[in-house]
Amino acid sequence: MKPIFLQNASELITLKGLSNAPLVKPVESDLSIIQNGSVLIDNGTILAVGQTTELKEMYPEKTSAADVIDASGSLVTPGFVEPHTHLVFAGSREKEFVMRLKGASYMDIMNAGGGIYATTEQTRLASHQQLYTQSFERLDRLMKQGVTTVEAKSGYGLDLENEKKQLEVARELNQKHALDLVSTFMGAHAVPSFYKQNPDEFIAYLINDVLPVIAKEGLAEFNDVFCENGVFTVEQSRRVLEAGKRLGLSPKIHADELESYGGAELAAELEAVSADHLLCASDKGIDQMAAAGVVAVLLPGTAFFLQKKMANARKMIDRGVPLALSTDCNPGSSPTVSTALMMNFGCLQMGMTPAEVLVAVTINAAHAINRGSLIGSIEVGKKADLLLFSVPTHHHLHYHFGENHVKSVIKNGVVRVKEGMLI
Numbered sequence: 001m002k003p004i005f006l007q008n009a010s011e012l013i014t015l016k017g018l019s020n021a022p023l024v025k026p027v028e029s030d031l032s033i034i035q036n037g038s039v040l041i042d043n044g045t046i047l048a049v050g051q052t053t054e055l056k057e058m059y060p061e062k063t064s065a066a067d068v069i070d071a072s073g074s075l076v077t078p079g080f081v082e083p084h085t086h087l088v089f090a091g092s093r094e095k096e097f098v099m100r101l102k103g104a105s106y107m108d109i110m111n112a113g114g115g116i117y118a119t120t121e122q123t124r125l126a127s128h129q130q131l132y133t134q135s136f137e138r139l140d141r142l143m144k145q146g147v148t149t150v151e152a153k154s155g156y157g158l159d160l161e162n163e164k165k166q167l168e169v170a171r172e173l174n175q176k177h178a179l180d181l182v183s184t185f186m187g188a189h190a191v192p193s194f195y196k197q198n199p200d201e202f203i204a205y206l207i208n209d210v211l212p213v214i215a216k217e218g219l220a221e222f223n224d225v226f227c228e229n230g231v232f233t234v235e236q237s238r239r240v241l242e243a244g245k246r247l248g249l250s251p252k253i254h255a256d257e258l259e260s261y262g263g264a265e266l267a268a269e270l271e272a273v274s275a276d277h278l279l280c281a282s283d284k285g286i287d288q289m290a291a292a293g294v295v296a297v298l299l300p301g302t303a304f305f306l307q308k309k310m311a312n313a314r315k316m317i318d319r320g321v322p323l324a325l326s327t328d329c330n331p332g333s334s335p336t337v338s339t340a341l342m343m344n345f346g347c348l349q350m351g352m353t354p355a356e357v358l359v360a361v362t363i364n365a366a367h368a369i370n371r372g373s374l375i376g377s378i379e380v381g382k383k384a385d386l387l388l389f390s391v392p393t394h395h396h397l398h399y400h401f402g403e404n405h406v407k408s409v410i411k412n413g414v415v416r417v418k419e420g421m422l423i
């Protein structure tokens with residue numbers, strides 16, 4: 001593999017020195033910006049980072065032998081990390097979208113057998129190959145948006161066979177697609193109709209019959225639950241997450257999305273790696289998350305699409321919670337792959353600064369999936385996941401809102417997107 005020398009970036013956002021823990025209360029200087037910056041990449045890894053003249057002097061042979069990418073006039077950042085998606089699914093739910101526009105609520109639709117149940121029905125019917133092909137295409141679209149690592153949840157199978165199928169598809173995608181995937185088991189996404197009268201039995205089934213197989217076959221790293229009034233109680237969520245923990249799966253929680261329900265508090269109690277959504281998180285829950293160092297993964301696309309008030313990012317940051325942003329890419333509550341739009345929501349709807357937003361889609365997002373030491377910043381030894389933009393500074397990303405400004409994507413030291421096109 002020939003080295004790559006990316007040179008002359010007008011703004012190189014390195015986010016240096018943040019690999020050990022997620023960043024709380026980021027400020028502009030945390031971006032550690034290098035003007036006229038350059039990056040030397042060798043064997044898929046970052047070998048050196050600095051000013052262009054400096055690196056040319058330090059590595060004369062390597063820089064002259066390398067493939068040169070000229071980033072004059074361009075912003076360069078670490079690849080975006082998506083810490084919350086429901087990537088592997090079949091079908092779409094545009095009819096529900098129209099029902100919601102006429103006043104039906106997300107939960108009304110789910111309780112009537114639609115929502116997660118509708119996608120589960122279609123996902124169960126789809127073959128491994130069909131799911132693989134559709135999800136591969138979704139990954140391509142994410143990559144064009146600058147995403148270089150994707151967390152992918154199961155949760156549209158709701159039984160051993162189909163949860164496994166989703167996770168096996170994610171595993172194959174991780175092997176064959178250029179992007180890196182991180183898998184999360186989410187069997188506790190909805191109570192299947194067979195168990196409707198006795199959700200505790202479904203929890204017992206997940207704990208006794210499903211989780212051990214998922215753990216044994218190494219199909220997931222995290223265990224997630226939809227902790228929400230009408231879905232799984234705090235007590236049921238605790239049970240399934242503790243069982244996962246005993247098998248080595250780190251907890252994550254869909255918490256306080258539609259009601260204030262104690263999900264943030266549970267995340268703190270279990271020292272979950274992240275609590276996600278949090279539109280209705282209580283002050284107490286927020287403070288407990290801050291004390292426990294749980295990353296809040298906020299999903300503004302979902303609030304926007306369900307026409308709800310955005311999570312209170314400002315309050316969470318001010319009270320000391322580390323924040324990440326993600327698309328929540330899924331067919332029901334956030335059918336989008338646009339990180340750019342999430343960043344725009346961060347600045348324009350959630351009171352976040354441009355620096356807070358950039359941290360939220362890179363290094364803090366990496367920490368939300370336990371990858372802070374590998375990705376999320378441009379530092380020596382880390383994976384060479386880099387983005388080159390058609391704008392000169394990061395402020396332009398928000399100023400020209402609603403656009404994908406990604407020009408090139410380098411993933412593991414290989415150029416995968418050039419002039420906005422997959423290559």
Ligand SMILES: N=CN[C@@H](CCC(=O)O)C(=O)O
Pocket residue numbers: 086115116119226254257302328330331332333334
């Ligand atoms: N809230 C629960 N789960 C998903 C949506 C799943 C769906 O509607 O299909 C979410 O994160 O928004």
Ligand SMILES: [Zn+2]
Pocket residue numbers: 084085086254328330
């Ligand atoms: Zn979700």
